[in-house]
Amino acid sequence: MNEQLNIQWFPGHMVKARRMITENSRLCDAVCEVIDARIPYSSRNPEVPQLVGDKPRLIIMNRVDQADPTVTAKWREYFKSAGFYVMETDAKSGKGTSSFQNTIRGILKDKIKYYSDRGQTGRLLRVMILGIPNVGKSSFINRVAKRRAAEASDRPGVTRGKQWINLGSGIEMMDTPGLLWPKFEDKLVGEHLAFTGAVRDEILDTETLGAHLIKTLVQLYPNAVEARYKISLDSEDGFELLSRAARKRGFLISGGELDLERMSNVLLDEFRVGKLGRLTLEVPPEE
Ligand SMILES: Nc1nc2c(ncn2[C@@H]2O[C@H](COP(=O)(O)OP(=O)(O)OP(=O)(O)O)[C@@H](O)[C@H]2O)c(=O)[nH]1
Ligand SMILES: [Mg+2]
Numbered sequence: 001m002n003e004q005l006n007i008q009w010f011p012g013h014m015v016k017a018r019r020m021i022t023e024n025s026r027l028c029d030a031v032c033e034v035i036d037a038r039i040p041y042s043s044r045n046p047e048v049p050q051l052v053g054d055k056p057r058l059i060i061m062n063r064v065d066q067a068d069p070t071v072t073a074k075w076r077e078y079f080k081s082a083g084f085y086v087m088e089t090d091a092k093s094g095k096g097t098s099s100f101q102n103t104i105r106g107i108l109k110d111k112i113k114y115y116s117d118r119g120q121t122g123r124l125l126r127v128m129i130l131g132i133p134n135v136g137k138s139s140f141i142n143r144v145a146k147r148r149a150a151e152a153s154d155r156p157g158v159t160r161g162k163q164w165i166n167l168g169s170g171i172e173m174m175d176t177p178g179l180l181w182p183k184f185e186d187k188l189v190g191e192h193l194a195f196t197g198a199v200r201d202e203i204l205d206t207e208t209l210g211a212h213l214i215k216t217l218v219q220l221y222p223n224a225v226e227a228r229y230k231i232s233l234d235s236e237d238g239f240e241l242l243s244r245a246a247r248k249r250g251f252l253i254s255g256g257e258l259d260l261e262r263m264s265n266v267l268l269d270e271f272r273v274g275k276l277g278r279l280t281l282e283v284p285p286e287e
Contacts, residue, residue, distance in 0.1 A: 034140055042282065059086050243260065
């Protein structure tokens with residue numbers, strides 16, 4: 001497979017968002033990085049430290065309902081041993097989100113004491129919610145706030161500006177637009193972000209993306225691919241695997257040629273909605 005996926009995605013609004021995040025982080029007591037449990041490595045923005053300085057940081061592994069539970073547990077331990085606070089959430093159903101406020105109060109207990117020692121008991125704690133596009137930031141905030149405070153939807157780039165959401169309990173959350181970074185140093189990072197839907201599909205070559213995805217899945221979860229597409233897996237070539245799946249489904253264009261674009265779209269959709277099961281594409285580095 002020679003085709004390269006060249007994914008460069010840093011539109012103008014992200015330049016603005018980045019500036020806005022840096023300016024507002026000064027007002028915040030803590031920063032939450034919402035990451036995608038299916039790609040915990042690729043969904044972490046390497047620029048976060050330089051954007052927000054050394055604020056206390058909480059990692060929210062979201063989409064755990066779509067991720068492989070065994071691998072999620074490994075990532076949890078990995079992040080914990082790296083000194084992060086970690087939560088595991090499914091912001092769609094709300095599972096795992098109810099401990100957020102207590103977790104934040106725990107993380108900021110010294111600060112709370114500092115304020116209360118000075119009689120500033122009513123002082124708001126401000127928490128910035130950061131993450132890649134479409135990861136579930138706004139959904140998470142809505143779950144914690146128990147109302148539709150922030151717009152959430154099934155495509156990247158929905159939240160455009162900042163929005164403060166007051167929880168009415170002394171904590172205020174700041175929703176931010178999904179942010180990527182100007183260059184993916186590692187080609188796999190761009191690919192994984194595209195597979196999971198963090199990068200808008202329109203800027204990508206669908207067939208190449210599909211070929212890369214099926215090859216990746218065959219390497220990591222061969223049984224899931226076999227069960228879903230009923231193809232033989234004795235090939236290392238993504239386009240060949242994709243062709244086999246297209247043939248099996250009878251996806252043809254006029255002239256009898258296989259419709260690989262259609263098969264790619266189906267594969268991407270089925271992967272994203274979880275029809276292949278709970279799959280995680282990245283494992284933590286070994287100690
Ligand atoms: N299965 C599943 N779906 C989720 C989860 N969290 C969010 N979603 C869905 O993912 C889509 C995107 O959610 P949003 O909350 O809008 O994501 P966002 O990070 O605010 O996106 P932008 O504002 O575009 O950056 C919505 O369709 C949500 O229902 C989750 O934990 N599991
Ligand atoms: Mg949003």
